[in-house]
Amino acid sequence: MDARVKRTGGLIWPEEGVSSAVPYGVFTEQAVYDEEQARIYRGPTWNFIGLAAEVPNPGDFKTTYVGDTPVVMTRDDTGAIHAWVNRCAHRGALVCRELRGNNAAGTYTCVYHQWSFDAAGDLVGVPFRRGLGGKGGYPADFDLKAHGLRKLRVEDYHGVVFATFDANMPGVQDYLGAGGAMDAHLQRIFKDREIEVIGHARQYIPSNWKFYAENTKDPYHASLLHLFHMTFGLYRSSQVGGVKITNGWHTVLFSRSGTDSEAALADTKQSQLRTYQADTYTLDDPSLLRGRQGEWDDDVTLVIMSLMPSLVIQQIQNTLAVRQILPKGRDAFELVWTYFGYKTDDEELRNIRLKQINLIGPAGLISMEDGESSVICQQAVVRDQNDWSCIEMGGRDVQDADHLVTETTIRAFWDHYRALMGY
Amino acid sequence: MDARVKRTGGLIWPEEGVSSAVPYGVFTEQAVYDEEQARIYRGPTWNFIGLAAEVPNPGDFKTTYVGDTPVVMTRDDTGAIHAWVNRCAHRGALVCRELRGNNAAGTYTCVYHQWSFDAAGDLVGVPFRRGLGGKGGYPADFDLKAHGLRKLRVEDYHGVVFATFDANMPGVQDYLGAGGAMDAHLQRIFKDREIEVIGHARQYIPSNWKFYAENTKDPYHASLLHLFHMTFGLYRSSQVGGVKITNGWHTVLFSRSGTDSEAALADTKQSQLRTYQADTYTLDDPSLLRGRQGEWDDDVTLVIMSLMPSLVIQQIQNTLAVRQILPKGRDAFELVWTYFGYKTDDEELRNIRLKQINLIGPAGLISMEDGESSVICQQAVVRDQNDWSCIEMGGRDVQDADHLVTETTIRAFWDHYRALMGY
Amino acid sequence: MDARVKRTGGLIWPEEGVSSAVPYGVFTEQAVYDEEQARIYRGPTWNFIGLAAEVPNPGDFKTTYVGDTPVVMTRDDTGAIHAWVNRCAHRGALVCRELRGNNAAGTYTCVYHQWSFDAAGDLVGVPFRRGLGGKGGYPADFDLKAHGLRKLRVEDYHGVVFATFDANMPGVQDYLGAGGAMDAHLQRIFKDREIEVIGHARQYIPSNWKFYAENTKDPYHASLLHLFHMTFGLYRSSQVGGVKITNGWHTVLFSRSGTDSEAALADTKQSQLRTYQADTYTLDDPSLLRGRQGEWDDDVTLVIMSLMPSLVIQQIQNTLAVRQILPKGRDAFELVWTYFGYKTDDEELRNIRLKQINLIGPAGLISMEDGESSVICQQAVVRDQNDWSCIEMGGRDVQDADHLVTETTIRAFWDHYRALMGY
Amino acid sequence: MSTAVATAPVTTTRQEVEDLIHAYVQCIDDDRLEEWPDFFTDDCVYRVVPRENADAGLPVAVMYCDSKGMLRDRIVALRKANIYAPHFYRHLVSNTRVLGEQGGVIRAQTNYGVFQTLLDGETRVYNTGKYVDQIVRVNGQLRFKEKVCVFDTYRIQTLMVTPI
Amino acid sequence: MSTAVATAPVTTTRQEVEDLIHAYVQCIDDDRLEEWPDFFTDDCVYRVVPRENADAGLPVAVMYCDSKGMLRDRIVALRKANIYAPHFYRHLVSNTRVLGEQGGVIRAQTNYGVFQTLLDGETRVYNTGKYVDQIVRVNGQLRFKEKVCVFDTYRIQTLMVTPI
Amino acid sequence: MSTAVATAPVTTTRQEVEDLIHAYVQCIDDDRLEEWPDFFTDDCVYRVVPRENADAGLPVAVMYCDSKGMLRDRIVALRKANIYAPHFYRHLVSNTRVLGEQGGVIRAQTNYGVFQTLLDGETRVYNTGKYVDQIVRVNGQLRFKEKVCVFDTYRIQTLMVTPI
Ligand code: FES
Ligand code: FES
Ligand code: FES
Ligand SMILES: [Fe+3]
Numbered sequence A, B, C: 001m002d003a004r005v006k007r008t009g010g011l012i013w014p015e016e017g018v019s020s021a022v023p024y025g026v027f028t029e030q031a032v033y034d035e036e037q038a039r040i041y042r043g044p045t046w047n048f049i050g051l052a053a054e055v056p057n058p059g060d061f062k063t064t065y066v067g068d069t070p071v072v073m074t075r076d077d078t079g080a081i082h083a084w085v086n087r088c089a090h091r092g093a094l095v096c097r098e099l100r101g102n103n104a105a106g107t108y109t110c111v112y113h114q115w116s117f118d119a120a121g122d123l124v125g126v127p128f129r130r131g132l133g134g135k136g137g138y139p140a141d142f143d144l145k146a147h148g149l150r151k152l153r154v155e156d157y158h159g160v161v162f163a164t165f166d167a168n169m170p171g172v173q174d175y176l177g178a179g180g181a182m183d184a185h186l187q188r189i190f191k192d193r194e195i196e197v198i199g200h201a202r203q204y205i206p207s208n209w210k211f212y213a214e215n216t217k218d219p220y221h222a223s224l225l226h227l228f229h230m231t232f233g234l235y236r237s238s239q240v241g242g243v244k245i246t247n248g249w250h251t252v253l254f255s256r257s258g259t260d261s262e263a264a265l266a267d268t269k270q271s272q273l274r275t276y277q278a279d280t281y282t283l284d285d286p287s288l289l290r291g292r293q294g295e296w297d298d299d300v301t302l303v304i305m306s307l308m309p310s311l312v313i314q315q316i317q318n319t320l321a322v323r324q325i326l327p328k329g330r331d332a333f334e335l336v337w338t339y340f341g342y343k344t345d346d347e348e349l350r351n352i353r354l355k356q357i358n359l360i361g362p363a364g365l366i367s368m369e370d371g372e373s374s375v376i377c378q379q380a381v382v383r384d385q386n387d388w389s390c391i392e393m394g395g396r397d398v399q400d401a402d403h404l405v406t407e408t409t410i411r412a413f414w415d416h417y418r419a420l421m422g423y
Numbered sequence D, E, F: 001m002s003t004a005v006a007t008a009p010v011t012t013t014r015q016e017v018e019d020l021i022h023a024y025v026q027c028i029d030d031d032r033l034e035e036w037p038d039f040f041t042d043d044c045v046y047r048v049v050p051r052e053n054a055d056a057g058l059p060v061a062v063m064y065c066d067s068k069g070m071l072r073d074r075i076v077a078l079r080k081a082n083i084y085a086p087h088f089y090r091h092l093v094s095n096t097r098v099l100g101e102q103g104g105v106i107r108a109q110t111n112y113g114v115f116q117t118l119l120d121g122e123t124r125v126y127n128t129g130k131y132v133d134q135i136v137r138v139n140g141q142l143r144f145k146e147k148v149c150v151f152d153t154y155r156i157q158t159l160m161v162t163p164i
């Protein structure tokens, strides 16, 4: 391929339009990381900040991040959800210092000098504004309105809450592709369903966030890294499934257990893979895999929605979770899991969801391996910033597929990434 | 306001002369930090390195820093105090490797090749200079005088010892403003008094040193962050007090307990502040606050002297301490407390000083909160290097005040900082 | 001296050809570190990667580094040794994830998507290459040969294995100087001897790797830092010994116990050194020093071979070890000790070797001090990147010496370093 | 034992519980994981719960096994199935306290710290927390009927595969 | 207890002191700080001393309370007055040693490590040191007459608010 | 002691071994290193072994002394000869287990963590591992006949001079 030098980080990329290779420096250079914060996380993107169910009541709040900028998500007493940068307009202190809580008063008071803001981020009070006993105080022209917190635009889409720094963004539904696969699958899980958060989990992974982005968009690895997927057929490349791409870089990956085509399964067996031990590997207590069948009538048993840049929504058997991806520098990211069920769950189903977390989470018999794969990539690319990866499974183009033997979804990601970054 | 771009760190500052706003990048950029080391800590400033009482005897030494450069303070057998960079002139090893001690021999011998230096930093011995058995050794023209340690100029001002890298500095008294408020208050504590060091404490604070500089110059926060100050009237913005500025950026902040003006106190009560609970909040054992009255006849119960760039001297009730500020990178500093009393203290007074450390120190019921406020500012300004803080309490100008409802002292700091840094 | 500015790190060096001084910034600047990785570790150098005895059998492998690039050393079933960069050609994961082991299958399979490579680093298998059930798979023109691992050239020189990124390097023997002192001393230890690895030890030292390079080339410090050397005469500058330089920067330092010349010893005693307490300092159990005499007929009791950039080979009394120097950033390196003996050792001799590790290793009564000296140099040179060290012992030139009162070997190192780095 | 029991029942019991926990911990640290399930009853419950959830009253655990079989499956997976960085644990346990005994079930609480070493040879604070145990006697041997590990370190470094 | 005491006094006593210290530590780690003062006598002395001062013979402590009231005031301030980052402690204590007993005062020494977790969910070595205790019996219960925490970690991370 | 021994031999013995190890550790942490050799028999063996070697069956230890004299020499060197950064240790030990007793030799195993503080006042995890001890009685006192410290932290920070 031809190649063209790009300024940031001095990286050399394949020619325009070729997304089947990426220079490893994209995972290591500080300049690239900083530019991502500006062009992606604060650029024309909608970033997941939480579930509406995390702040059910007026006064509820939650602290989180957009990229690596600390933000707070609040619900005011009218029920509206707001988000603002968690930095006081006075001299820069964090205004909100807990993970989550309820703020009955409805005002957020900075501890440093007690400037107070309402749920929307507007400045509502300033101590000693007119001085004390006629001395000191703020200038006569001091205007509260001019000193609010930096606000983000917020949209609550079927209970999934997004925020953006970009005033000119279209709505969330347009962003993820109205009526497209992502929209349909998101609605399949959330639309008109009352959800209940059942817990959280956090992993701090010493790897660039984009290695994990590749991982969650990668149907190729799922059979080959995860023995539990392959051996127990929770996911197999030989199953009926596929990938769908919407608005450039959002991707949906889905499959149906027990639908392996004879031919594909035969090919799989031939490959003699470490991860395929269907005949020999068994569980002492199979209750782990005995989920509830047909919770959805489409028999889809696995869906991974990668909604760039910061959200993964999953249904794997009966486990439901959102995963928030928080970059923590060029070589680390945090993965925040929020598990949920439906208010309508019976006790047995709720227990099934809790049990299946043994498969999918920081200690998940499947998903732990995605953390590890991200780490070993970061460790291996310390030098050779201009060596390229090879992303050619399933061809070199970008298009939906009705099978799982492809990396087209990863190519889609890099394609769009380059456009946003100007590479 | 207009704004002008400045090269270092690409920061945008308010127009010349406006100090009521600062771009947050000044707290985050490595380039700014490195330039501070050159232009401030090694520039036209006097840096606190210790109390003369820390090295009372000939041969005593103490290792410390000027900015982030390791230096050693020594007392020679004539009683003179010296300071030199703690880096061997041979191949760069630390010459002095303990916190403090006494060097009876009077020579400082580098462990690596045993070059030895006297208390003044001059090279006095080199092993094998003429070789062994006629072989090897240093060249004939090797000159001991050419290989001394890098010396700093030192001045012991009433027992407070300062050092500078700048050969052309005026004396310490001129530096802090001869006859000005700083000079007067320093002498009030130290002049003709024999002091006794009673102990040390250290805090490592993940925050830029300038957030702490702002904090120690900030009469506004003291009532609003510190419940103990406000509720027990150790300090209240409603008290008789004020701020004085000398030579640009040195500041003195003082107040008198129990002098609250009716009007000011009424205004305070109206403000409904978290920190003011005079009627409801009491101590089970008030002995903590029962200090000795009138130790000084001016009835000043609180003085905070901020002597830039690296020293805070305090009298709060009967606690006496110097705080040395040691920058440890763009996002951390160490705060070294040295507590002292007077040789003339009776046992009761000495015990009062020890007890009041519960108020002022790393675990101080008041001062712990200054560490916290510095940290939450650093955590909040990770991005938006070119957003500005708002430093307008008490107006936008720089001048002494006879009250405590102002940030004029902080504006003074930034004014002078910009001049030194060429911003 | 004149001085000339050099671009990288903005360092100012002495004029061309003068190696008796070095700007301290060479130990602190990131730009210098990165350039070293390119110009030295991946440049025209042979880097030690292990002993052939560490991978005695076909299928054996060991993971290590060249500079800070992870590499794997393997032995194939023909007995040949290979080395390749430990980064999968697919999407960059570490291929080999253990310290060492045996790979019976002979193929190295990446865990991420199970691409498999042979011991030589060639790609031999790719799952789902032709897709599954006719769907997906790699493009028809996908060529396994084009996706091998990045290989290094390898040479096993008398059981000491070296690798290079530079295709045009002459052989190892030419690199270290055929027939020269280094070659002779290396052969003295390894040629026609069957060695046996008896264990490993690792130190992580917060210091730039070049401070340790200076240390291992420094006959001057050995008497002055190490009391055990000097007091017990394991090494003394007054002994018969010398230094030899080959191909610019490789150096051999050797001495013979008990050969101190009267004159030199007299001079030593006069110097009144901390490290010389021959008359007063004794051991309670001298068995530590009671090695086996005359293991080599040349009576050389100490040899330190510094084979740049990454290897030290030592014989001290009867301890035999190789030390691998692994840079871990501008301010840290790891020192990996591999101790060995000969297959022919009797039990007593083997026990002597094990016992003498009390002298030489991470807890070595002598060598621990080399770790410490490296650290205190790094701590002292935080600023003053353009101050210079003084490397003038034994003159200012570079040449072999028949004595140990010199730093000529260190000058040789810097001379060659500057040539490689273009300074 | 009667005498000892009579003279100092609590002391003795703390001793026994400590012996159980020490054996449990050593088994993990010595990498004899195949023996690990035998410290539990057949119908045991084993949960590893982030303090974040415990404090909020949320049920999610990162590991949740409700049978000895599931414990065995965890170990088999760790040995044969899972991909993770090789490592070892070092447990330090302290202040075991017996909180009570009822119907043959002893309730006890113990602080623990797990220090993890990866192949780089560096040791890090990996996980601290407390064991909240329900212990019963099975043929004279103490066994965990329920073991809940509530861990402070709810930001897990990379992943968790080895039991706590 | 007489028998037990007769047969192995030291053992028994170490047991008791450990029980006291374990209860003390658990009280802090479980955030039941309101109960913390009750481990002390009314006229207690509680000092938290940097090793830097202890070794130099200097009297400064970062916390110094000479009455149970002052201990209570510390807790009330922590709950209602002070501003600091939310966090929790995990104590590991070890090798409690009874050094002697005189006039009803037991002198004991114990190593401790405090591991702190902030809201980011990371656990760090916050403070290590030793307890030097003087313990007395108050209506049959052991209580601290004097507790001195000499801590190694004299570079305190940010601040100290929760007792050690 | 007979009664106690009779009633609960193991418990008693664990007590005694713990007392020995606690005294040993305190001696190091209190910097009374001159007394350290006295915890050993004259013909003792003391080895500090990286887990990397122990697991591979390789004999290299970073410290290896086969007499009390060598232990003394280590301390004299540390005091008078060696150059290293001033520091102090804090040991936390836990789950001491008595593995058996034969011919008067008690075999015991204990987990330990050593937390090191340099003059900067920061405390770091320096070394974790386990003690594998052989203990005998010398005039009624327990002494180490052999002490092997197998340490996990085989990447040693800078150097090791103070015994573990
Ligand atoms: S920083 Fe928030 S009120 Fe001052
Ligand atoms: S570095 Fe100081 S004497 Fe050589
Ligand atoms: S990264 Fe190695 S096989 Fe995909
Ligand atoms: Fe996966």
Ligand SMILES: [Fe+3]
Pocket (backbone or CB within 6 Å): B215, B221, B222, B225, B226, B366, B367, B369, B370
């Ligand atoms: Fe304050």
Ligand SMILES: [Fe+3]
Pocket (backbone or CB within 6 Å): C215, C221, C222, C225, C226, C366, C367, C369, C370
């Ligand atoms: Fe040396």
